[in-house]
Amino acid sequence: MKGAGARLLCAAALFAATVAASGSDVLIIPVEGLQPSDLVDSWGKSRGEGRIHRAIDIQAPLGTPVLAAMDGRIEKLFTSRRGGLTIYQRAADGRLILYYAHLQAYRRGLAEGQGVERGQVIATVGASGNADPAFPHLHFQMMATVPGSGWQDGEPVNPYPLLTGRAALP
Numbered sequence: 726m727k728g729a730g731a732r733l734l735c736a737a738a739l740f741a742a743t744v745a746a747s748g749s750d751v752l753i754i755p756v757e758g759l760q761p762s763d764l765v766d767s768w769g770k771s772r773g774e775g776r777i778h779r780a781i782d783i784q785a786p787l788g789t790p791v792l793a794a795m796d797g798r799i800e801k802l803f804t805s806r807r808g809g810l811t812i813y814q815r816a817a818d819g820r821l822i823l824y825y826a827h828l829q830a831y832r833r834g835l836a837e838g839q840g841v842e843r844g845q846v847i848a849t850v851g852a853s854g855n856a857d858p859a860f861p862h863l864h865f866q867m868m869a870t871v872p873g874s875g876w877q878d879g880e881p882v883n884p885y886p887l888l889t890g891r892a893a894l895p
């Protein structure tokens with residue numbers, strides 16, 4: 726496990742270098758119509774039961790289109806108690822998993838294995854799983870990983886500095 730952890734940390738550092746080298750055009754905000762100034766950094770907040778929030782919550786009205794933040798492939802469509810209706814997408818280079826949760830619905834015809842392009846509609850914003858129905862939002866998580874890893878494996882990376890062009894990764 727120690728080796729795998731080091732490998733993932735290394736993947737996170739590599740990813741940070743990639744972002745620094747290629748600028749903010751690597752990622753887009755995965756909710757239609759929002760600007761960087763609309764985002765709030767919710768990384769590191771306590772979520773009870775000893776869990777720490779290692780993602781960003783992006784508030785938007787129910788049914789707002791959710792967009793693929795990067796080019797890649799749908800890795801897994803999954804429903805869980807906490808996340809509700811979710812999507813795991815692997816980035817085109819295989820080194821990043823993007824996780825979208827609390828969805829209302831998938832885009833019609835969305836399937837595991839499908840290629841998606843950055844900006845393509847993949848779902849709609851909801852409040853499924855343990856989200857507060859009064860606070861529909863997209864829970865968006867990024868995990869640095871290695872090609873061929875499991876769909877839930879990775880080292881979380883804070884999306885907020887990337888989505889706002891602040892490039893504050895170590």
Ligand SMILES: [Zn+2]
Nearest residue numbers: 780781782864
């Ligand atoms: Zn969240």
